[in-house]
Amino acid sequence: xxxxxxxxxxxxxxxxRLGGRVILERLSASIPAGKVTAVLxxxxxxxxxxxxxxxxxxxxxxxxxxMGNVRVDTLSARELGRLRRDTGVLLQxxxxxxxxxxxxxxxxxxxxxxxxxxxxxxxxxLMKLEMVGLRGTANLYPAELSGGMRRRVAxxxxxxxxxxxxxxDEPFAGLDPISLGVxxxxxxxxxxxxxxxxxxxxxxxxxxxxxxxxAIIIANRRLxxxxxxxxxxxxxxxxxxxxxxxxxxxxxxxHYPARALESDLLASGEKQ
Amino acid sequence: MSTPSSGNALTAPLRELGRxxxxxxxxxxxxxxxxxQLGELLRQxxxxxxxxxxxIVISGFFVGxxxxxxxxxxxxxxxxSDAVSTVLALSLFRELGPVLAALLFAGRAGTSITAEIGLxxxxxxxDALELMAIDPIERIVQPRLLAGMIALPALVLVxxxxxxxxxxxxxxxxxxxxxxxxxxxxxxxxxxxxxxGGGMFKSVCFGFVAAWVATWYGWSAxxxxxxxxxxxxxxxxxxxxxVLVLDFVLSAFML
Numbered sequence: 001x002x003x004x005x006x007x008x009x010x011x012x013x014x015x016x017r018l019g020g021r022v023i024l025e026r027l028s029a030s031i032p033a034g035k036v037t038a039v040l041x042x043x044x045x046x047x048x049x050x051x052x053x054x055x056x057x058x059x060x061x062x063x064x065x066x067m068g069n070v071r072v073d074t075l076s077a078r079e080l081g082r083l084r085r086d087t088g089v090l091l092q093x094x095x096x097x098x099x100x101x102x103x104x105x106x107x108x109x110x111x112x113x114x115x116x117x118x119x120x121x122x123x124x125x126l127m128k129l130e131m132v133g134l135r136g137t138a139n140l141y142p143a144e145l146s147g148g149m150r151r152r153v154a155x156x157x158x159x160x161x162x163x164x165x166x167x168x169d170e171p172f173a174g175l176d177p178i179s180l181g182v183x184x185x186x187x188x189x190x191x192x193x194x195x196x197x198x199x200x201x202x203x204x205x206x207x208x209x210x211x212x213x214x215a216i217i218i219a220n221r222r223l224x225x226x227x228x229x230x231x232x233x234x235x236x237x238x239x240x241x242x243x244x245x246x247x248x249x250x251x252x253x254x255h256y257p258a259r260a261l262e263s264d265l266l267a268s269g270e271k272q
Numbered sequence: 273m274s275t276p277s278s279g280n281a282l283t284a285p286l287r288e289l290g291r292x293x294x295x296x297x298x299x300x301x302x303x304x305x306x307x308x309q310l311g312e313l314l315r316q317x318x319x320x321x322x323x324x325x326x327x328i329v330i331s332g333f334f335v336g337x338x339x340x341x342x343x344x345x346x347x348x349x350x351x352x353s354d355a356v357s358t359v360l361a362l363s364l365f366r367e368l369g370p371v372l373a374a375l376l377f378a379g380r381a382g383t384s385i386t387a388e389i390g391l392x393x394x395x396x397x398x399d400a401l402e403l404m405a406i407d408p409i410e411r412i413v414q415p416r417l418l419a420g421m422i423a424l425p426a427l428v429l430v431x432x433x434x435x436x437x438x439x440x441x442x443x444x445x446x447x448x449x450x451x452x453x454x455x456x457x458x459x460x461x462x463x464x465x466x467x468x469g470g471g472m473f474k475s476v477c478f479g480f481v482a483a484w485v486a487t488w489y490g491w492s493a494x495x496x497x498x499x500x501x502x503x504x505x506x507x508x509x510x511x512x513x514x515v516l517v518l519d520f521v522l523s524a525f526m527l
Contacts (some may be wrong), residue, residue, distance in 0.1 A: 055403060084405040095400035109404045112308065157404075 007066075008165055008197035009054050014063030023049050023067045025221040026063070031214075036191050036198040038212035038229070042206065042243065045218045049094075051167050054199075055087060056080040058060065069166070082162055085113055086197075088158030092170040094150040096157070103138040104137040106157045113161060117154070128156040131188060131193070148179030152170040152186065159190055166190060168200045184211055205244055209233070217243060219251075282433045283379040292488045299487075305479050307464065312415040313422075320381040320416070320483075327380055328373060330337030332431040335372060336438025339363065344443060353447075357454045358461040360439045365462060365471040370433040371519050374478035376431075377424050378511035382486035385416050389490025390500035413487045420483025421476055428475040450479060478515050485511045 009031040016024040023046045031037045041046045052058045053065050054179040056072045070083060096105050104126045109169040110116065116124070129135040132152040142150055151171065153160045158166060171183050184207060200212065209229045210214055216242055225232055225240045233244050240251035257263070302304075303456050343359045367501050378422060401408040436458075443449040462468060493503035 057399075081405040081407075084403055087403075089403040091396045091400055091402070091403075093396050095396035097397055097400075098395075109406070111405050154400075171408070258513065 006033055007031060008068065009199070010064075010066040011050065011053065012064040014047075014053065014065060015061040016053065016058060016060050018049075018058075022221055024053075024060075027218070027222050028063075029216050029218075029223045029226065030198055030237070031197065031216075034195060034198050035213040036187065036200060036211055037269035038208045038227070039199060039201045040203060040208065040215055040217040040232075040243065041224075043203060045222065047218055048269065050171055051089070051169060051199070051201055051217065055084060055089065055167070085109075085161060086164045088152065088161070088163035088166045090155050090158045090168045090171060092173060094142075095156035096150055096154055098142050100141075101138065102134065102140050102142070102145070102153050105142070105153060106160055109157065111162050125156075125160070126224075128160055129153070131159075131189070132156045133182070146179075148175050148182065151175075151183065153180075155190070157185060159194065159196075160192075162194055163196060165197045165199065166194075168202075170200065170202055171200060171242075172202060172204045180207070186213060205246065219243065283426035291464070292484070295488050295491060296484055299409055299417060302407065302409050303414060304410050309410060312411065315416055316415045317423050317450070319492045320385070320419045321426055324380045324427055325375060326425045326455060327376055329434050331372065332369075332434030333438040333441075335431075336360065336364070336435030337370060337442050339435070340369070340442040341424075342435065342440040344447060344449075347513065353449065353454050353466070354457055356417055356449070357439065358444050359392050359459040361458045361462050361466060362437050364432050365467045369428045369435065369472040370471050370478055371515060373428045373431040373475065374424060374482055374514075374515045375512055376435055377420075377427060377479070378482050378486070378508050378515070381420070381423070382482050382511050383504045384503070384521060385420075385483065385486040386490040386504045387500055389413070389416075389487060390493035390495075390503050394495035394500060400437070402468065413491065416487050417480070417483045420479040420486070422479070424479030424482065425472055426477040427438050432471075460497070466526075473526075474519065477518060481514050482511045485514060 007030040011029045014024055014027050015022070027046075027050075029050075039050060047253055049058065053060060054067060054072060056065075056075055058256050059073050063073075066088075071079075072083065075083065096102075097108070100108070103122075103125055106128055107121050109122060110121050114121075126135055126138065129138055131154055134149060134152055134156070137149065137153070139147060142153070145153065155168075155171075157159060166187075168187060171187065175183060187200060188211065192197060200208075202208070212229055214226070215229050215232055217224045217232065219239055220240055225235055225237060225265060227235075231238060235241060235244065239251040241247070340356055340360055344353060344356050347353050347355055347359070389398075392408075394413065398408045398412065401411060440451070440454065444451045444454060489507045489510070491502040495500045
């Protein structure tokens, strides 16, 4: 087995095409176990795709995907089900079930995958809600919560079965400063309390230094850099520097590829 | 000479039918009735059936009313006004009840199922289920498919009863027909298995088709507001056409 012993996830030489377009090309990366790792990169770089590969929702055209000592890309649907019970995923929208209360949303995976009696499920759910500070919302419906609160409930649901690995897909998008602070603390607390490996997919460079032990940057279909946030901030690579410092132009161009401006202007003048 | 676009126009519906067929086979192959599915099935029977009662009762009453009005007027000219209950019962049990209730079901419950599943995809709820190792086919699609097969026959019964009430209201209370003759003619002309049973068999088939169409279009809807809107429209059109074609085929075999 070719993988780092201390890695929770290893991606080896993965190429993935979707709809005829190459999304990832011979990408290799590893996520250390037990730490908070940030997956960074410009929008559309394939960060969420990487998560879906790791969870077996997408299969690579070539290469290997390992989670722990399990090769994910060759698993059957049943084996994938078993793997997913040990992982928690916070999707970008939260994806709470709107017709269920907060309590029932968090209880859903517990009821589905354990034979626990309702009294025990109730305690477990209330403990998870307490952990995200929302025990008082147990009887509310998702529509009655703010966006930040919905994501916290979704976080409680994702960790309901005490997963080994937690994925957070864009957990900071659209949050106000207070909710942002709460989310940052929550991810750190969960990582420490449950001893999970946390993978935070984001393009919010500013928050990474406060949160992540390790970071990888994906751009141009490949892994561009990996290391601690401090190492990446001090990188001399032009693309890493552009991304970390938020420069509008550079290796990732401001302009979408087009003909020369003069020829477009002349062509529009001729039409009139 | 056929062009690529004309080829697409011809093959696109066939491809769509093929995909919908594979979807149905997947749903049936994974059929499971655990406690979670049964609970959801009861909830869906309530949503698709009980919540469609108002439109079914009102429509049934007025269909019975207008059907009796038209047949009474025509039959009276031939001195056969006593046969009005026979025409009413046979046309309702054999054709109008199952077909009209199925069309109303498509408009009320079918669109609701499509929009719900389409929005669940757009808001990543189906993804979330899959990532929690809960099969969305088992949890979301199967209960809705089975609910259609249970709810529509029940709605057809209610439709037929209220239509007959409408017929009695017009013929007996407004036109002064003899109630005994009305009932006895109906009883003597309707065969339980052939007319009533045949209509109920049709309603089970229509319920299955209507729920299949609704779940398929919801499942395959593009995850955008435009995609969900288009899918709900397609559900009504596809269900209407499927039910009318299937009605002809079933009637041809039953007669």
